[in-house]
Amino acid sequence: MTAIARSDDVRRQNRRLVLGALRDHEQLSRTGLHRRTGLSPSTVSAITSDLIMEAILREQRDPDMPATRRGRPQVALGLNPDAAAIIAVVLSLNSLSASLIDYSGGIIVDRQARLETLGMTRRELVAAAQAMIGELVDHSARTGARVLRIAFAVQGITDSVARTMLWSPISPHSDVAFADAIEDAFGIPVTVENDCNMIAVALQARDSERYRDNFIAVLLSHGIGMGLVIKGDLFTGTRSSAGEFGHMNHVPDGALCRCGRHGCVEAYAGSYAIWRAALCHDPDETPASDVPEQEIASLAHRARERDGPERRAFDKAGEAIGFGLGSLFALIDPAPVAFVGHGAQAIDLLEDPIRRAIAKTAGGQHDAALTFLVEPNEAPLIREGCALRALTYVDREIFSGSPAQPSDARQDVA
Amino acid sequence: MTAIARSDDVRRQNRRLVLGALRDHEQLSRTGLHRRTGLSPSTVSAITSDLIMEAILREQRDPDMPATRRGRPQVALGLNPDAAAIIAVVLSLNSLSASLIDYSGGIIVDRQARLETLGMTRRELVAAAQAMIGELVDHSARTGARVLRIAFAVQGITDSVARTMLWSPISPHSDVAFADAIEDAFGIPVTVENDCNMIAVALQARDSERYRDNFIAVLLSHGIGMGLVIKGDLFTGTRSSAGEFGHMNHVPDGALCRCGRHGCVEAYAGSYAIWRAALCHDPDETPASDVPEQEIASLAHRARERDGPERRAFDKAGEAIGFGLGSLFALIDPAPVAFVGHGAQAIDLLEDPIRRAIAKTAGGQHDAALTFLVEPNEAPLIREGCALRALTYVDREIFSGSPAQPSDARQDVA
DNA sequence: CTATTTTTTTCGAGCCTCGAATTAAAGAGG
DNA sequence: CCTCTTTAATTCGAGGCTCGAAAAAAATAG
Structure with a gap:
C-alpha cells in the first residue's frame, strides 16, 4: 500500500511468478510457463534465460522422450537442485530433527536425535540445534551446495520479528533466541516458525x-x-x-x-x-x-x-x-x-x-x-512445510533480485 | 502472489501512492509529495501533471500565504472536490442516513430518516434506501458532480462478494441484496460493509x-x-x-x-x-x-x-x-x-x-x-469511515487506471 | 529433400522511473 | 531597480521492463 514501485519491481515479481510455477509443477517448458503465468513468450524467454545464466534453472533435456507431436519439441525447464540448499529443522517434545535439502526440494541428508527437551537449559537447547545444523552445513560444504536459509519449526508460540521461541510446551524456558545464535554461528539467515503453520503450508502444497x-x-x-x-x-x-x-x-x-x-x-x-x-x-x-x-x-x-x-x-x-x-x-x-x-x-x-x-x-x-x-x-507434514517455507524464502528474497552473482554457482561436484 | 506485473502497474501503484498521501495530508506541494512518497521529483511531476490534466488534482494557490522563505514558493496540490462524488449510506436500527460527499471528503448534502426497520419487508428496506439515494443522485446531477461509488454501512454481517446484508439485528430478513438493486437503479457500483469495520477505518484515519x-x-x-x-x-x-x-x-x-x-x-x-x-x-x-x-x-x-x-x-x-x-x-x-x-x-x-x-x-x-x-x-465514526472507504475505492479503482476521460470533469457550476 | 508445424528467440515500440541539468519564481542586498 | 541567491518544478536522456510481430530453430510428414 505504502510501497513505492520501481521499474525492476516488475521483473522481480515476474521472476517470482516463474519460480513459483516451477515449484508447483516441477517441469514446464517455456510455452508451458507462458500458458501458466500469462506472461508473453518473449518475457518468459527473457526471464528464463537470465535464470539459466544464473544457474537457478536448468534445461532438462529428456533424450528418451520420443517427441510424439510434430514441430520443434518443447524443452523442459526445472529448478536446478544445485542452485542452493536449505536446512529444515523440526524441534518437538524430546525430539530434534534436521534435513539438508536441495533447491528443488530433494532431501540430501537427514539427522535425528532424541533429547530431553524439558530438562535442558536454554543454552543446551540452542547448542543441540547448532550442533546438528553444523553437521549438515559441513556436509553441504563438502558437496559444494550453498545453504542459503535455515528454517525452524517449533511447537509453541514463535515471534516472527525477533525469530525466537516465545513459549513452548517442550521447554520451561521462554523467549529462546534460536535465530540469533544460529545466524551468528553460520552466517545464514534463520527463521523460526510455528509447527502447525508449517502443517498448513504443507497441506496447501500437497x-x-x-x-x-x-x-x-x-x-x-x-x-x-x-x-x-x-x-x-x-x-x-x-x-x-x-x-x-x-x-x-x-x-x-x-x-x-x-x-x-x-x-x-x-x-x-x-x-x-x-x-x-x-x-x-x-x-x-x-x-x-x-x-x-x-x-x-x-x-x-x-x-x-x-x-x-x-x-x-x-x-x-x-x-x-x-x-x-x-x-x-x-x-x-x-x-x-x-x-x-x-x-x-x-x-x-x-x-x-x-x-x-x-x-x-x-x-x-x-x-x-x-x-x-x-x-x-503430523511429523512428515511439519518437515515438508518447513522445507517448503525455507525454499520459498530463497525464491522470494534471494533469487528475485537481479544483482545476484551471475555464475560461480556451477561449482557442483562431478 | 499469483498476479502478473506489467509495466503500467508501476504507474498505477505510484498514482495510488500520490492520491493516498493527499488523502492523508489534505495539501502537499510536489516537493512534499516527493519527500512523503519517496518518488523522485521528476516522477512526482509526471504523475501530478497527469492527474491535474484529468482534473483529479488541482493547484491551490494561496495568495494570502506570505512566502516566509526565500526561493521559489511551493504550490500546494489538493484533491479536486469536483473530480467525483460518493454517497455514504448508514443503516442501523430504526434509522437510515445518507450523505453526498465530494471527492475531497466534504459533505455536500445530508439526509436522515427514522424508520421501523424491524417491521419492514425486505422490499421496503431496499426501497427506502433507494429513495434516499435517489434524492442525493438527483442533487448531484444538478450540481454536475458525478457519483462514482455508493457505500453502505449496515449493522450485522455482510457478504463482501455478493455485497448483501447476510444477517442483521435490525431486520428479520436475511441476505438482503442491497447492492444489486441499487446498482441496477442508478448504474453506480455499490459496496456493503459492516458498521464496525467502518469505525475501525475512521479511527485509523482520525x-x-x-x-x-x-x-x-x-x-x-x-x-x-x-x-x-x-x-x-x-x-x-x-x-x-x-x-x-x-x-x-x-x-x-x-x-x-x-x-x-x-x-x-x-x-x-x-x-x-x-x-x-x-x-x-x-x-x-x-x-x-x-x-x-x-x-x-x-x-x-x-x-x-x-x-x-x-x-x-x-x-x-x-x-x-x-x-x-x-x-x-x-x-x-x-x-x-x-x-x-x-x-x-x-x-x-x-x-x-x-x-x-x-x-x-x-x-x-x-x-x-x-x-x-x-x-x-459511534454514529459519526461510522459515517466517516464509510465515506472514506468509498473514496478510497474511487482512488484505487477509478483514478489509478490511466485510460480515464481526460477532461470533461471541469463542468462544475459557477 | 522440401513443406509443415510448433517452440523459442530477436527486435522495435511504448511504457515507466530516475538523475542531472535546466528553467521558474520568489527574497536579499546594494 | 537590478543582480545574486535560494528553493521548486520541469525537461531530457539513459536504462529497465513487457509485449507483439517477425524471424529462426528444430522437429515430423510426405
Missing part, C-alpha cells in the same frame, strides 16, 4: 484442490495447535505466530491447562486432558507431561465399546473443539477443517460432539458447508 | 498515531460488534465481513443471545443483556429489542453507587468482554482496544472485570501493553 484459499489445520496431539490459511495466505498474528486455537477460552475458570491457565480448549481436548478426564481425575490436576499414544488409543477403544467415563472424556474434548471452532468461525467465517496428528485417529468419537457444539454457535449457520478431513501423521 | 497497524475497535451498544485492523489492513473473513466478536462463545449453553443461540459474549455484554441481568430476569428470557440509553445510564449510576444486581450485571458484562478479548488475543496477539458506542460510557465499571478476565487467558501474558481507549459516539 493438495491444492482441497486446501487452497481458506482452510484450518488443527493438530490434535498432546496439545492442540492450529494453522490457518485465509484468502490464500498463512495467517499470523500482529507479531507472533499466533493462531493459538488451543488456548482460546472454552469454559471460564474451567479445567487446568498445561499453560497454567484455566478453561482453555486444550485443557479439555489435549491428550493429557482426555486422559485426565477418562480416569476421572480432578480437572485441576497438573497435566501429565506426556501420555503415550497407545494409552490414548486404548482409551478410544474403550470409549467405542461402551458408555462410561472414557466416552464422556472424548465427548467433552469434541465439545471443546467444537465451541472453539464456532468462536473461530464467528471471527473468520467457516472453512474446511483438517484434523492432523495422532489425536485425529479418534475422529469417529469426536466428530459428533464437535458438530453438535458448532451448531450451537455462530458458525453453525453454514454447517452444511463444513467438511472435516483427517491426516493422522 | 488518529494514525494511536491506531495504525494493529488495533481493535469494539462497539458496545445494544449488541456487540468489532472492527479489526491487523498489520495495517482491515481484517475481513474468508467471505463475509466476519469479526463477529459479539458472537464468540463465552459460556457453553449460557444466556440467550439476540441471535437465537446461547452463551455468546453479547448475551452478557450487550445493553439488553446488562439490563436483563440487572433486573434479575431469567437469562433465557427473549432479549428486549431495544433498551433506551438512559435506562442503561441509570443502571450504571446505580452500579457505581452501591453493590447489587446492577453492579454484578456490569461485572458479568466486563467478564464476558474480557474472556472474549482473551480468546481473540490467543488468535491474533494482543493489540490496543478502542471501546466505542454509548456502552463505553460505563467503561469505569467494565475495565476492572475486563482486565481480570484477560489476565486469566492467554492474552494476559502481555497485559502491560494493553491500552484501552474510549470513544462514546
Whole structure:
C-alpha cells in the first residue's frame, strides 16, 4: 500500500511468478510457463534465460522422450537442485530433527536425535540445534551446495520479528533466541516458525484442490495447535505466530491447562486432558507431561465399546473443539477443517460432539458447508512445510533480485 | 502472489501512492509529495501533471500565504472536490442516513430518516434506501458532480462478494441484496460493509498515531460488534465481513443471545443483556429489542453507587468482554482496544472485570501493553469511515487506471 | 529433400522511473 | 531597480521492463 514501485519491481515479481510455477509443477517448458503465468513468450524467454545464466534453472533435456507431436519439441525447464540448499529443522517434545535439502526440494541428508527437551537449559537447547545444523552445513560444504536459509519449526508460540521461541510446551524456558545464535554461528539467515503453520503450508502444497484459499489445520496431539490459511495466505498474528486455537477460552475458570491457565480448549481436548478426564481425575490436576499414544488409543477403544467415563472424556474434548471452532468461525467465517496428528485417529468419537457444539454457535449457520478431513501423521507434514517455507524464502528474497552473482554457482561436484 | 506485473502497474501503484498521501495530508506541494512518497521529483511531476490534466488534482494557490522563505514558493496540490462524488449510506436500527460527499471528503448534502426497520419487508428496506439515494443522485446531477461509488454501512454481517446484508439485528430478513438493486437503479457500483469495520477505518484515519497497524475497535451498544485492523489492513473473513466478536462463545449453553443461540459474549455484554441481568430476569428470557440509553445510564449510576444486581450485571458484562478479548488475543496477539458506542460510557465499571478476565487467558501474558481507549459516539465514526472507504475505492479503482476521460470533469457550476 | 508445424528467440515500440541539468519564481542586498 | 541567491518544478536522456510481430530453430510428414 505504502510501497513505492520501481521499474525492476516488475521483473522481480515476474521472476517470482516463474519460480513459483516451477515449484508447483516441477517441469514446464517455456510455452508451458507462458500458458501458466500469462506472461508473453518473449518475457518468459527473457526471464528464463537470465535464470539459466544464473544457474537457478536448468534445461532438462529428456533424450528418451520420443517427441510424439510434430514441430520443434518443447524443452523442459526445472529448478536446478544445485542452485542452493536449505536446512529444515523440526524441534518437538524430546525430539530434534534436521534435513539438508536441495533447491528443488530433494532431501540430501537427514539427522535425528532424541533429547530431553524439558530438562535442558536454554543454552543446551540452542547448542543441540547448532550442533546438528553444523553437521549438515559441513556436509553441504563438502558437496559444494550453498545453504542459503535455515528454517525452524517449533511447537509453541514463535515471534516472527525477533525469530525466537516465545513459549513452548517442550521447554520451561521462554523467549529462546534460536535465530540469533544460529545466524551468528553460520552466517545464514534463520527463521523460526510455528509447527502447525508449517502443517498448513504443507497441506496447501500437497493438495491444492482441497486446501487452497481458506482452510484450518488443527493438530490434535498432546496439545492442540492450529494453522490457518485465509484468502490464500498463512495467517499470523500482529507479531507472533499466533493462531493459538488451543488456548482460546472454552469454559471460564474451567479445567487446568498445561499453560497454567484455566478453561482453555486444550485443557479439555489435549491428550493429557482426555486422559485426565477418562480416569476421572480432578480437572485441576497438573497435566501429565506426556501420555503415550497407545494409552490414548486404548482409551478410544474403550470409549467405542461402551458408555462410561472414557466416552464422556472424548465427548467433552469434541465439545471443546467444537465451541472453539464456532468462536473461530464467528471471527473468520467457516472453512474446511483438517484434523492432523495422532489425536485425529479418534475422529469417529469426536466428530459428533464437535458438530453438535458448532451448531450451537455462530458458525453453525453454514454447517452444511463444513467438511472435516483427517491426516493422522503430523511429523512428515511439519518437515515438508518447513522445507517448503525455507525454499520459498530463497525464491522470494534471494533469487528475485537481479544483482545476484551471475555464475560461480556451477561449482557442483562431478 | 499469483498476479502478473506489467509495466503500467508501476504507474498505477505510484498514482495510488500520490492520491493516498493527499488523502492523508489534505495539501502537499510536489516537493512534499516527493519527500512523503519517496518518488523522485521528476516522477512526482509526471504523475501530478497527469492527474491535474484529468482534473483529479488541482493547484491551490494561496495568495494570502506570505512566502516566509526565500526561493521559489511551493504550490500546494489538493484533491479536486469536483473530480467525483460518493454517497455514504448508514443503516442501523430504526434509522437510515445518507450523505453526498465530494471527492475531497466534504459533505455536500445530508439526509436522515427514522424508520421501523424491524417491521419492514425486505422490499421496503431496499426501497427506502433507494429513495434516499435517489434524492442525493438527483442533487448531484444538478450540481454536475458525478457519483462514482455508493457505500453502505449496515449493522450485522455482510457478504463482501455478493455485497448483501447476510444477517442483521435490525431486520428479520436475511441476505438482503442491497447492492444489486441499487446498482441496477442508478448504474453506480455499490459496496456493503459492516458498521464496525467502518469505525475501525475512521479511527485509523482520525488518529494514525494511536491506531495504525494493529488495533481493535469494539462497539458496545445494544449488541456487540468489532472492527479489526491487523498489520495495517482491515481484517475481513474468508467471505463475509466476519469479526463477529459479539458472537464468540463465552459460556457453553449460557444466556440467550439476540441471535437465537446461547452463551455468546453479547448475551452478557450487550445493553439488553446488562439490563436483563440487572433486573434479575431469567437469562433465557427473549432479549428486549431495544433498551433506551438512559435506562442503561441509570443502571450504571446505580452500579457505581452501591453493590447489587446492577453492579454484578456490569461485572458479568466486563467478564464476558474480557474472556472474549482473551480468546481473540490467543488468535491474533494482543493489540490496543478502542471501546466505542454509548456502552463505553460505563467503561469505569467494565475495565476492572475486563482486565481480570484477560489476565486469566492467554492474552494476559502481555497485559502491560494493553491500552484501552474510549470513544462514546459511534454514529459519526461510522459515517466517516464509510465515506472514506468509498473514496478510497474511487482512488484505487477509478483514478489509478490511466485510460480515464481526460477532461470533461471541469463542468462544475459557477 | 522440401513443406509443415510448433517452440523459442530477436527486435522495435511504448511504457515507466530516475538523475542531472535546466528553467521558474520568489527574497536579499546594494 | 537590478543582480545574486535560494528553493521548486520541469525537461531530457539513459536504462529497465513487457509485449507483439517477425524471424529462426528444430522437429515430423510426405
